[in-house]
Amino acid sequence: MTTHLSSPSQYLDLLSKYDTWMFDCDGVLWNDDHLIDGAIEVLKLLRTHQKQILFVTNNASKSRKTYKKKFDQLGVEAHVDEIFGSAYAAAVYISSVLKLPKDQKVYVIGMNGLEEELAEEGVAYLGGTDPADNTLSFTPSSVFSPDPSVSAVLCGLDLSLNYTKLSKAFTYLHTLGPKCHFIATNLDSTYPAKGGILPGAGAVMAGLRVASGREPVCVGKPEATMLECIKAKHDFNPERTIMVGDRLNTDILFGQRGGLATLLVLSGITHLEEVAGPNPSPIVPTYYTNSLGDLRAAGGSQNGSKIGNGFVVNGNGHALNGNGHALNGNGHVLNGNGHVLN
Ligand SMILES: C[C@H](OP(=O)(O)O)C(=O)O
Numbered sequence: 001m002t003t004h005l006s007s008p009s010q011y012l013d014l015l016s017k018y019d020t021w022m023f024d025c026d027g028v029l030w031n032d033d034h035l036i037d038g039a040i041e042v043l044k045l046l047r048t049h050q051k052q053i054l055f056v057t058n059n060a061s062k063s064r065k066t067y068k069k070k071f072d073q074l075g076v077e078a079h080v081d082e083i084f085g086s087a088y089a090a091a092v093y094i095s096s097v098l099k100l101p102k103d104q105k106v107y108v109i110g111m112n113g114l115e116e117e118l119a120e121e122g123v124a125y126l127g128g129t130d131p132a133d134n135t136l137s138f139t140p141s142s143v144f145s146p147d148p149s150v151s152a153v154l155c156g157l158d159l160s161l162n163y164t165k166l167s168k169a170f171t172y173l174h175t176l177g178p179k180c181h182f183i184a185t186n187l188d189s190t191y192p193a194k195g196g197i198l199p200g201a202g203a204v205m206a207g208l209r210v211a212s213g214r215e216p217v218c219v220g221k222p223e224a225t226m227l228e229c230i231k232a233k234h235d236f237n238p239e240r241t242i243m244v245g246d247r248l249n250t251d252i253l254f255g256q257r258g259g260l261a262t263l264l265v266l267s268g269i270t271h272l273e274e275v276a277g278p279n280p281s282p283i284v285p286t287y288y289t290n291s292l293g294d295l296r297a298a299g300g301s302q303n304g305s306k307i308g309n310g311f312v313v314n315g316n317g318h319a320l321n322g323n324g325h326a327l328n329g330n331g332h333v334l335n336g337n338g339h340v341l342n
């Protein structure tokens with residue numbers, strides 16, 4: 001059973017319940033470079049309450065360092081060691097879980113964020129943003145001769161996807177068979193962009209999955225690898241940790257599998273009907289609300305200020321009714337001492 005958050009006291013309750021707040025990025029903090037209204041204020045509110053903040057994104061287009069620049073540009077306080085992306089998770093997986101021998105290489109379908117994280121982890125790679133692979137001209141007669149040192153194919157969001165990359169990645173998977181690891185940064189079918197949605201990493205690698213007949217190992221949400229990367233760097237109590245996301249089959253499932261509470265926001269991929277019915281998803285978040293900005297109500301917003309859901313709140317964070325009387329979480333009118341008026 002999920003709880004729809006709608007009153008200041010419910011948001012306040014969330015603040016007291018959880019010490020560690022893990023945030024998905026696309027669809028929660030921003031859509032492309034368009035900040036979600038109130039996101040900055042809520043993150044500041046959480047930091048003033050000494051909450052542990054972590055960012056957990058499936059978007060493999062940027063490295064942690066490049067994400068830090070995006071946070072800075074958007075005015076969102078974030079520290080590199082708080083940022084976990086699927087590009088980082090993929091590099092750690094290859095170096096520390098697969099323990100790919102140093103003389104072996106990874107063929108990459110992906111962007112420079114993925115290459116930066118592989119390089120940081122000392123993983124040799126080819127493909128990716130190499131100009132020789134980023135060409136639209138292809139000679140179908142010639143199947144290229146694979147690099148004998150390649151023993152893994154890694155696929156992530158690639159805005160420059162083309163047939164050359166697809167055919168090279170396929171050739172490694174097809175000729176080497178099970179000896180060639182097939183790894184996906186994430187399988188998101190789409191991602192939220194300003195004004196709509198666009199094909200995600202899952203769509204980028206669909207052709208490779210069909211042609212090779214193989215399913216990749218996914219390192220991004222909802223899989224555990226990302227949480228293992230976080231645990232390797234940060235201590236936190238799962239029982240007092242909440243994962244905030246916009247996609248049920250990645251963010252919310254990731255939280256559930258990690259034993260975390262989950263808060264779904266409707267500012268990205270998921271629509272209200274998928275959580276409130278009439279035919280809700282079997283993936284049920286602990287809580288849901290319209291947008292991260294709704295949590296401003298937990299901060300004792302300035303008297304009379306509007307918050308998410310259209311509530312006007314007083315200085316104690318209590319919503320006001322049409323006559324300016326404060327209400328509790330159940331909508332009962334409170335007296336000046338916060339007691340319910342009979
Ligand atoms: C949508 C996803 O990013 P996230 O929502 O995990 O930040 C992605 O860009 O594939």
Ligand SMILES: [Mg+2]
Pocket residue numbers: 024025026027028245246247268
């Ligand atoms: Mg998202």
